[in-house]
Amino acid sequence: MRALSGASPLQLKELLGRGSCGSVYKAVWKGVPVAVKVIEHDDEELSSPGLSPLSSCAGLHAFSTDVGLSAGLATNALSTRAIEEELERGAQLNTRNLLAAGRAATEQCGGRTMTSSMATTRGSQALLEAAMSSAICHPNIVQTFDYQILDPSSSAGFFGAQGCRPNLNGLSGALQETRIIMEFCDGGTLEDAMHSGRFHGTDAQGRAVADMERVCLTLLDIVKAMEYLHLMRIFLKDLKPKNVLLASSKVDKRGFIAKVSDFGLSQLQPDKSPCNETTSTGVEAAGTVTHMAPEMIAHGVGSCASDVYSFAILAWELYAGRGAHSSLSKVQIMFGVASQDMRPEFPQPTPAWYRDLVSTCWSRDPRARPTFAEIKAILLREIAGVDKLQRDTCAQAP
Incomplete structure (x- = not known):
């Protein structure tokens, strides 16, 4: 290249x-x-x-x-x-x-x-x-x-x-x-797919419910990409559904794979410094307000842990099927997140493990947030559980 x-x-x-x-x-x-x-x-x-x-x-x-x-x-x-x-x-x-x-x-x-x-x-x-x-x-x-x-x-x-x-x-x-x-990713953005209902189905009562297998597999794609970027000490700064693209796949059960894109705001962490060490970022160039970590809003500093916060908002949106804080202005979001620990409310019902994972990822303290390697382990465990349930169900079918 x-x-x-x-x-x-x-x-x-x-x-x-x-x-x-x-x-x-x-x-x-x-x-x-x-x-x-x-x-x-x-x-x-x-x-x-x-x-x-x-x-x-x-x-x-x-x-x-x-x-x-x-x-x-x-x-x-x-x-x-x-x-x-x-x-x-x-x-x-x-x-x-x-x-x-x-x-x-x-x-x-x-x-x-x-x-x-x-x-x-x-x-x-x-x-x-x-x-x-x-x-x-x-x-x-x-x-x-x-x-x-x-x-x-x-x-x-x-x-x-x-x-x-x-x-x-x-x-x-x-x-x-x-x-x-x-x-070229022919499946468009994750944001468009999310709003079109591709990650939700309906239950027996006709209510919209998240397709947890599809949600988790897509989050796993994103987590693998982010884990790799953080290994390279790259702080992405602008992780959100609009910056995740979908590419058709004949081998994946979803029919697509998710790919992280857009390095326009990315920052390379200094040599020999931990990826979670905060660096000055400047609020104007820090990313999208709805997905911006509180330390970036309040102090103009961020780190790879700030990407984990952005991932948490994305994960909430993918499960909920809608954008976070969509009824609020930018000023209201910035004040609420930085000063009042405002976070989106989980839809009912939300699996306990999913709620716990997302809540930990958007912790106010960046040091309390898990790494993407830790998030990957949790997702792999839950995906394995879904696969086992499906196999058991098929085995019991007449």
Whole structure:
């Protein structure tokens, strides 16, 4: 995976979504359907004195194939344990290279730790996101295949008819684009699937009930991805259903697998520091208010434990089938979570083990929250119990 400059071989299709950090398009790249995140920025941003994103990120994408994994690894003949052991070895290898690149970026930025969420310009932030995501390879993380920096002098390098460039307020130089070419997930977002009722059925009385097996298997996908990121000391910062994508699978009983996406706000934890050690994050770039941990709201600091809080809100939403705090304003949510320990109320009935797990994950004290390895063990135990119940039921059937 390498950074390319100049004209793009992409065949651009429809717009899939737009956010504060860029737009995502469906496209065809080398004959394969892909998703492309486009981040527009001033070309002067990449030549600012004292900041060279390409050189500081060179170590990130240069080693990205060292792990020897692919996004389709989970479908081959390896056992689950063998896959997990290989992923852990890969995470340890990638962590060393990520930290080396982080140190180089720190030197470039006058001693300040340079991360995608702390980049001084939109262009450097885009490059750091691209380089970081291309260094990651896990079956439950959306794969980044490549990234490109478009030459502002080439009209063919821009979206729009006749190469017309969109007008961005506040950008004084020629417009550039950083394009992040990613795996296309045909199942849409977890948020859309959740709201469409794909994780709920009906009981004998016609009431909506959560499909616990489907819920737990999907949460397990997310937990495996987050465990891997934390092994690499990556603090994601913005875990939520909208940033989890679903990809069709012919081998999974659900018909899909879940994949974590979007590293636009991610932060690499410093070398030799625990992943749960808090670092300054800045509330403005900290993530989505509904999923933001109280320490991030109140003090502008966060850690990998803050991702666990975000996971708890996501897990509540998946079980409830609706968004958390949907009737409240951002100010009400921030005040309630940070000052009054406000959390969503569990629907009735909620399994006791599920309530206990989610409640522990959204503890006010980050140190009281479990790690994703611990969460994975709980989910695996409960999934095994569901499987045994189904086998026993089938065995007793006439």
